[in-house]
Amino acid sequence: MNKLFTVFMAACASLLPGLAAAQEAVGFDERINQIFADYTGWYVSFIFAPLPGTNFSWIALWLVVGAVVFTVYFGAIQLKGFWHSIQLVRGDYSDPNDAGEVSHFQALATALSGTVGLGNIAGVAVAVSIGGPGATFWMVVAGLFGMATKFTECTLGVKYRNEFPDGHVSGGPMYYIVKGFAERGLPLGGFMAVLFSIFTILGALGGGNMFQANQAHAQLAGVLGDYPGWITGVILAGVTFAVIAGGLKSIARVTEKIVPFMGVFYVLVSILILIINWDMIGWAFGQIFMGAFTGLGVVGGFTGALIQGFRRAAFSNEAGIGSAAIAHSAVRTKEPVTEGYVALLEPFIDTVVICTMTALVIVISGVLNQDPETGLYIWNAEAGRIATEGEVSGVALTSAAYARAFSWFPVLLMVAVVLFAFSTMISWSYYGLKAWTYLFGEGAMKELVFKIIFCLFIVIGAAASLGPVIDFSDAMLFSMAIVNIIALYFLMPIVKRELNSYVARLRSGEIVKHK
Amino acid sequence: MSKATIVVGLDGSEAGARALSFAQSQAKQIGECSITVCYVIEWSPFTFQTKEENEQRHKRREEELQRAHEVVLDPAVSDVQAQGIEVEGIVRHGDAADILEEVAKKRGAHQIVVGRVGERGLKRLFGGVTGRLVAGSSVPVTIIP
Numbered sequence: 038m039n040k041l042f043t044v045f046m047a048a049c050a051s052l053l054p055g056l057a058a059a060q061e062a063v064g065f066d067e068r069i070n071q072i073f074a075d076y077t078g079w080y081v082s083f084i085f086a087p088l089p090g091t092n093f094s095w096i097a098l099w100l101v102v103g104a105v106v107f108t109v110y111f112g113a114i115q116l117k118g119f120w121h122s123i124q125l126v127r128g129d130y131s132d133p134n135d136a137g138e139v140s141h142f143q144a145l146a147t148a149l150s151g152t153v154g155l156g157n158i159a160g161v162a163v164a165v166s167i168g169g170p171g172a173t174f175w176m177v178v179a180g181l182f183g184m185a186t187k188f189t190e191c192t193l194g195v196k197y198r199n200e201f202p203d204g205h206v207s208g209g210p211m212y213y214i215v216k217g218f219a220e221r222g223l224p225l226g227g228f229m230a231v232l233f234s235i236f237t238i239l240g241a242l243g244g245g246n247m248f249q250a251n252q253a254h255a256q257l258a259g260v261l262g263d264y265p266g267w268i269t270g271v272i273l274a275g276v277t278f279a280v281i282a283g284g285l286k287s288i289a290r291v292t293e294k295i296v297p298f299m300g301v302f303y304v305l306v307s308i309l310i311l312i313i314n315w316d317m318i319g320w321a322f323g324q325i326f327m328g329a330f331t332g333l334g335v336v337g338g339f340t341g342a343l344i345q346g347f348r349r350a351a352f353s354n355e356a357g358i359g360s361a362a363i364a365h366s367a368v369r370t371k372e373p374v375t376e377g378y379v380a381l382l383e384p385f386i387d388t389v390v391i392c393t394m395t396a397l398v399i400v401i402s403g404v405l406n407q408d409p410e411t412g413l414y415i416w417n418a419e420a421g422r423i424a425t426e427g428e429v430s431g432v433a434l435t436s437a438a439y440a441r442a443f444s445w446f447p448v449l450l451m452v453a454v455v456l457f458a459f460s461t462m463i464s465w466s467y468y469g470l471k472a473w474t475y476l477f478g479e480g481a482m483k484e485l486v487f488k489i490i491f492c493l494f495i496v497i498g499a500a501a502s503l504g505p506v507i508d509f510s511d512a513m514l515f516s517m518a519i520v521n522i523i524a525l526y527f528l529m530p531i532v533k534r535e536l537n538s539y540v541a542r543l544r545s546g547e548i549v550k551h552k
Numbered sequence: 553m554s555k556a557t558i559v560v561g562l563d564g565s566e567a568g569a570r571a572l573s574f575a576q577s578q579a580k581q582i583g584e585c586s587i588t589v590c591y592v593i594e595w596s597p598f599t600f601q602t603k604e605e606n607e608q609r610h611k612r613r614e615e616e617l618q619r620a621h622e623v624v625l626d627p628a629v630s631d632v633q634a635q636g637i638e639v640e641g642i643v644r645h646g647d648a649a650d651i652l653e654e655v656a657k658k659r660g661a662h663q664i665v666v667g668r669v670g671e672r673g674l675k676r677l678f679g680g681v682t683g684r685l686v687a688g689s690s691v692p693v694t695i696i697p
Contacts, residue, residue, distance in 0.1 A: 128597050133654075137613040137645030139606045140597030147606055204611030286602070293600045367606040467603045 073497075073505040077512070081505075084512040096515045097347040100357050103522040104182035107189050110529055111536065115184035115381050121543075122378040129552045130375070139368045141379045148364040148380065150296050151464030152387050154457035156353030158303075158450070159252045159432040161395040166405065166422040166430050168345025169414055170321070171328025173396035175346025176353075180388025183356030184381040189525050192377030192532045193217065194362030195370060208366030209468070210359035210521050211237075211475045217528040229520050230475065233359065236516040237472035238487075240360075244352065244510035245465020246491060247498025249458035250274075252432045254499040256454040259433050260447050270499030273459065274492040281466045282488040289463055296460045299453045300391070306449075307394035310442040314401050321400045348511060351518065353392055354384040358514050359521035363468045372548075374539040377532070395435060402438035466491050555638075556585040557661040559691075561592070561652045561681075564624045567667025571696045572628055575665045579637050586638035589628045590655050591620050595645040617643055649684040656691040663692045 085094045108115065124130060125141045164172040190210065197216040198208030211230040218226025254269035280289045311318055329346075330339055355361055361383060365376050399405065406415045406424040417424040425434055432454055439446040466488065473487040542548045560575045562568040572589065579585040593616050601609070620643045632639040644651050656664050666682055686693050 131597065133644070133646070136597070137593065137595050137609075137616065139601070139609045142598050143601050143606065146600050147603055150600070151603075200610075204614060205607050206610055207607050286604075289602045289604075293602050297600055364603060367603060367609075369610045464603065 077509045081512045107185035144368040154461040160349040162434040164345040164349035168342040169328040170324040171342030172346040174329035176350040179350035183384040186356040188377040188381040190362040191365040191380035194366035195376040196373035198366035209363035233520040234472035240513035241465040241469025242494045243513040248510040250498035253458035266500035270496035274495040354387040399438040402441040559656040561666040571667040592648040648681040
């Protein structure tokens with residue numbers, strides 16, 4: 038694997054002169070953007086290529102078909118197993134003798150802190166401004182089906198995790214691909230695991246890093262006044278480096294504790310806004326349902342709403358991407374299926390609950406410009422989205438929407454966005470590192486190299502403008518999903534066996550409730 | 553119930569040691585009496601942890617259990633044994649008040665003995681471990697100052 042390491046380093050080195058030269062010419066931010074678009078444009082186009090004769094990208098279909106297949110194959114586990122999932126999280130089935138191990142609640146909270154974040158704030162705004170309110174409907178649909186995908190991948194993550202001699206536990210798709218394929222006598226497991234790991238590293242640098250840094254800066258600049266992105270980048274990179282390389286665990290721990298409260302507070306504020314505007318909730322749902330099937334003037338119409346909804350759902354709840362499998366496999370449980378049950382709550386909380394809140398507030402606030410006569414949304418062709426108040430998009434749009442109800446909200450959102458971005462970056466540095474160590478082996482020096490690269494990309498992400506960054510982020514995350522879902526198709530009979538055995542023992546009373 | 557049992561909650565402090573010696577003298581007076589020494593490592597399943605913490609958790613748990621045995625429990629157990637009293641040692645993760653109560657119930661103990669830890673400020677206001685134990689226990693509780 039050391040050869041791979043050399044190749045990767047060489048590739049990184051070849052990018053650096055371009056960056057250095059960039060500074061002299063035009064603005065730093067613009068040049069980075071240009072380089073970004075030049076280097077990644079072709080791949081992004083491939084990932085989002087439409088199916089022949091339509092404007093429906095094949096990758097959105099890929100994720101949804103996967104989610105539907107898992108839903109059918111496991112007999113709508115997200116419905117049948119929903120209550121059991123909650124019982125597991127409450128600890129009803131936790132053996133008191135295992136007290137002190139990572140609990141189901143902790144596993145869920147840890148995984149959620151990686152997914153609940155900008156996808157729920159900025160991602161929803163992007164989806165709704167490009168795809169119209171109808172995108173929300175498809176986002177929820179994708180979230181509901183995605184629950185089955187999460188169930189599948191997280192069960193496998195735990196089943197094939199590694200328990201190292203020193204006692205620490207970790208795993209993820211690269212491990213279940215290799216071990217599961219070997220167990221079933223299938224070829225190419227090693228190749229797919231390597232491919233997955235490469236995409237994970239790039240996804241960690243993209244969606245898990247640059248997108249986060251980018252949006253954190255957008256929000257800071259929006260509230261504090263405009264200033265160069267690299268300043269935010271350098272500060273964020275410094276703090277992140279201190280945490281992931283300097284072992285400043287206290288910061289990570291504080292973030293892990295504040296983020297859930299921020300999430301709850303965000304939902305409470307959303308509910309409050311909805312209560313204040315209770316008379317508009319029906320209308321907003323009407324917009325969402327109508328938009329879902331007609332587009333309400335959005336370019337691309339019904340499919341435009343659908344694609345945006347599916348895209349942002351995947352980006353937000355990460356179902357099928359494989360990252361959650363990495364987060365959950367650090368858990369020591371006797372029954373891998375229980376972890377799958379717990380994980381299926383993530384898309385529900387993340388997409389069905391939190392994303393819907395954001396979307397409702399945006400729609401109700403009226404920041405999306407609507408023609409009062411026809412009721413259709415006004416399209417800004419130049420920006421490729423609905424005309425918005427102040428012509429903003431992403432997190433700034435969400436901010437504007439909430440500010441209509443509470444003028445102090447942008448300041449709170451700024452803090453929330455920076456914290457969410459930071460916790461997501463910490464999470465993805467972990468996912469990226471696991472993929473990195475899968476490829477190159479464990480070792481302090483090798484791990485440090487990854488951490489340095491990771492922090493450099495924070496600066497780049499904060500300095501670049503939204504377009505190319507968000508496209509590249511999506512492209513990498515979806516590439517992970519391509520490999521991961523293929524693997525899930527081949528390995529789902531193993532999950533089925535686990536599930537059947539578990540359910541049978543649950544029925545027979547062999548698995549008992551402890552509370 | 554042929555034999556009486558006293559459950560002693562230890563916390564590695566002076567007060568815990570006083571609780572243990574009180575229980576020993578009680579047991580001797582009763583005669584047919586065993587002591588269950590219990591050490592609880594404060595832990596809640598409903599906290600938020602980082603991914604690295606989760607990854608290391610199993611290892612940490614083993615270390616915590618080992619340390620609890622070495623530093624607090626094993627010395628206490630052999631101390632009681634030396635007095636010729638039947639003894640059992642328990643280390644568990646969780647909420648001390650809940651676990652002491654649960655252990656006492658399971659063993660049909662006739663009392664729980666704990667040392668009073670001087671709790672100040674908010675903890676006193678909301679009731680520390682001893683406070684909650686007294687409030688919720690179904691077994692008589694003796695608190696040693």
